Structure formats: structure tokens, C-alpha cells
Amino acid sequence: MRPHPATALATALTALLAVAALAADGFAQRGDRAARRSAPSSTAQDPEDWPDVVEKANNHRRYALRRAAANRLAKGGAAAVPAIRAFVAKDDAGANALDLLVVEAVAHSDSAEPAVVELLAEWARDRDFYWRAQALSGLARRKLTDFEPLFVAATDDPSHLYRAAGAEGLVGLGGPERLDRVTALLRDPDPRTRVRVACTLAEAGHDRGFEELVRAAQRRDHEFMGDPWGGRDLELAAKALGEVADTKFEWRRDAAELERMRKWAATHTGRAMPDVAPVAEPVSITDPATTGGFEIRSCRNGDLFVRWDATRIAFGLSESTQVVTIPPQQRAVWADHRAALQEILGAEMPRGRIVCDFLRIGAAGVENRSKLAPGNAPAVLADWLNATAAFVEESEGPESVLAAQLATRTPQFAPPSDAR
């Protein structure tokens, strides 16, 4: 029997009052878990106690407190550099012991003091430094012509972020020849580089990358193994265009807002702009029975995205995907190879401590994907990856670039040779 309307209204009003009272209590207390989160911690009280600030910037358990300490280091400029160097010198990992927060803060600071620039340059030139792209971006912000050769070389780097940082440097220095070199990166095979280069151009007052920024809307739903890289790129693009337009384009994938963005770009440039309707991934690898994939993220060596099904192996993202077809006579062996991966991934494996580079791998029939730091793939998985490279080489021939990519990028995850 339904309640009388007056009774239902009274009930609802009473409940609303109760909720309001609880909310007031809840806001004040946030439950007992808030107390557990906020265990007391200390920060350096003396702003010149740089070794202490460096320690906190890298090792404090609270992210925001590490960030605050990193910002203090950056504000310290040259005065903080000796402490940063000392921290690096005493750690076996060297510069790779530094938290990204520290490198970002120093890179984004305004200091052009020689000690700071020298530190950034060392980091940017260190091929093995995890955060070299961020350091290069820091040099780019400072618009120093001494580093033009570094910026130029960077535009050909395997890391998409490092290429984008090189473009940032050249745009900062300006001039038609430099801009033409940067414009070439608008045709980079990696869509993430293209968007970042287009953002850099837009921020510097050049509209030649607007088409790429608008095109980011088409890829807004693109993801790789659940990582929504397309949405993140659209956010960058919408913000960059919004800065130029002095407005806000809602990047939450509202079609009308994206159309507004497209129209503004077209009016501003006098050029037709790409459609903002989403486009599907050009290569569909979704058969739940046979699909699998892995990504290698490497701040040092660049990223690698690989997916497969019963008949194909696809490399790359979105429209830059390259497909290797498994020859019919190899497909039974390929099926056995895929089945072997299911067994490998079904076993426990140590992740290792992931700082930047990692391998994330999954396969049909295996519930959880595995994410591993370099040196942590069991020998059987390392062998599996090598065998996959062999499949690619067999399909494409000994000159296969894709096979070479697999062969050079996967060994860092193999166990140390003395552990085999």
C-alpha cells in the first residue's frame, strides 16, 4: 500500500534534516580514517636547511609535503643545488633517486643561475635519467641559445616527451627555420607528441598546430589497456586553445563544447578544422578469446604499444598503428605461443619497484594484468617476449623495424643474467 502523500513528504523532510545533521558532523570529523591519514609529520622549519629539504622532497611519505619541499628547493635556486648534488652522489641510483617532483620544480622555476642551468643540462643530457624530458623542458623555458643543438637533436629522440621538449626549446628560441623544424613534428607518428607540439606552438602564438589540437577530440575515447591517454591529450588541447581564446573549453567530452572549440579555431585561423566527432581505433583488436597486449613505458627509451589477436600483431597508437599479419602457416604455433603467455601470467611474479620504466602485460583468459619494473620479468616471460620478436621478424623479414623494436626494448625487463 502506498503511503499518503503527506506522510511521504514528512518522511522525506525528516530524513533530509537528519542527513544535514550527519553531514555537519561528518564534515567536522571525516570519520576515523581521517585521523589515521593525518599522522603527524615534520617539515623543515629552517628554509636554509637544504639537505633536510632535499630529503623531504624525495622521501616524505606524503605526496603534497614532498611537493612543497620540492617547490622550496626550486625557490632556493643555486643555493639548493649543492644539497641536491650531494643527495644524488650518496645514492647508488644516482640522479634516478630524485623524485620527479624535484626535477619538475627545478625545471619550472624561474632561476637562470648558472648552477641551476648546469644541473638541468646534465639531467637533460643523461640518456639514462628517468626525467630527462622534464629537465630539457626546463632548459626550453629559459630560452638559452647555447642549447639549440640539444633541442634539435631531441626532435629525433625515441621518447615522445623528449621530442616534445625539444620542440619546446626551438619554439622558445623562435625564428622561421626553427619553427619549420617544429612544424614537421606535427606529423610525428605518435599522436601524443603531435598534441604536445601543437600546444607549445599555440602557447607561443602560432596557430599552425590548431588542426592537431582539434583532432585530439576525435581520439578522446582512445585508450590502451584501460589507460585513457586520448582523454588526457584532449584536456591538454582544450586548455591550450582555451588560453589562446581566453575562454574555457570544457574538455569533458561534451560534443557541443568541442564543436564550439572547433568553430573558434576555424574562425581564428580562417581555415577549415577537422570534425570533432569521435573516431574509432583504426585497428580493432578486441576478440576476448584471443586478444592480449603489453605496453612498455620508458622515459629513457620511448614507449612501445603492442596488441595481438589470433592473426595479427599491432604496434602503436591510433592511426599510427602498424599491423603485422601472422602467416597462415604460423598461426597454430602463434596460438600455442599465446596460450603459453596465459600460463606465465597466471603465476605470481614480483613487480619490483617501478619508478618510471615499466612493462604492463595482459592476455585473454588471465584476470589481472601484470606490471613489472625493469629486471623483474621472470626468465620464462623474457623468453616469451624474445620469441614474439621472432614471430614478427619471421613475418616481416630480417630488416623488420618492429621486430628490432621488440628486441631492443624488452631486454631491460629480463632478470639479471646471473639470476637465470
Place this chain on the structure above:
Amino acid sequence: MKTLSLAMVLGFLPVLSGDPTEIGFGTLAGFDYEEGMELPSDVTTYDSTTVKISGFMRREDGGDGPTEYFMLINDACGCDGTPKLNEIVYCTMPSGEGVEIESDVVSVTGTIYVGEESEDGVVLGIYFLDVDSIGK
């Protein structure tokens, strides 16, 4: 008062209850956050409500093994740059419960608290979630 209020709410749950509200980082991070600002109503409306958010888990302290606390962010890699404070949901497990950091996207359900929390004069974050469950 709190006990009485709780009883009243529980008594009328059939009127109020529903599934957790799904919210995404598009909403949570959809504004330029500056310390001390008045947070937009788009996000404060969720304060003290039960929500479901999808993202990638990351340990705040960089260690390994099970943890009672983790950050939920919208990035599998984290190499592009460090997340801003409105791009992080700080998650706390029930007392005594630890969780392994998953490699994949997870959906975390629980009560979210929206507002700046500070420690030692530093804003730690603006989104804090008491975890009820973690799913795929």
C-alpha cells in the same frame, strides 16, 4: 545527536538509498585548482556522499606490498608529469585492511570528502575517500 541522526537516516534509507554516484576525473579535475580557492559546486556537491570513481592506484609513499592508503589518479604511467592536487583522490582502506596496488584501472567505491585538508601548513589534497570496495 549523531546517533539519533544516524538512526533516523537508516530508518528512512528506502527513501534515500541508491547506487553510488559514478563520477570521473573529468569532473574532479575539470577546473584549475589554486590553493585556498572556493571549490566549484560541480565537485563540492559530492562531499560526504558515496561515489564510485575509476582510476589507477599508486602508492603515496613509493613503497611496495599491501597498503592501507593509496592515491587514485587518471594515469597509468605518471611519467608525463606529477598530478595536480585536484587530479588525486586519496583513498583510505578500513582500519587494519591493506590492499595491493593493481596494475589496471580499478573502480573504488566509498565516501568522498571534498575540501582542502592541510598538514604543517601545506594543503595535502582536496579529495579524500574512505574505501568501501575496490572492483575492476
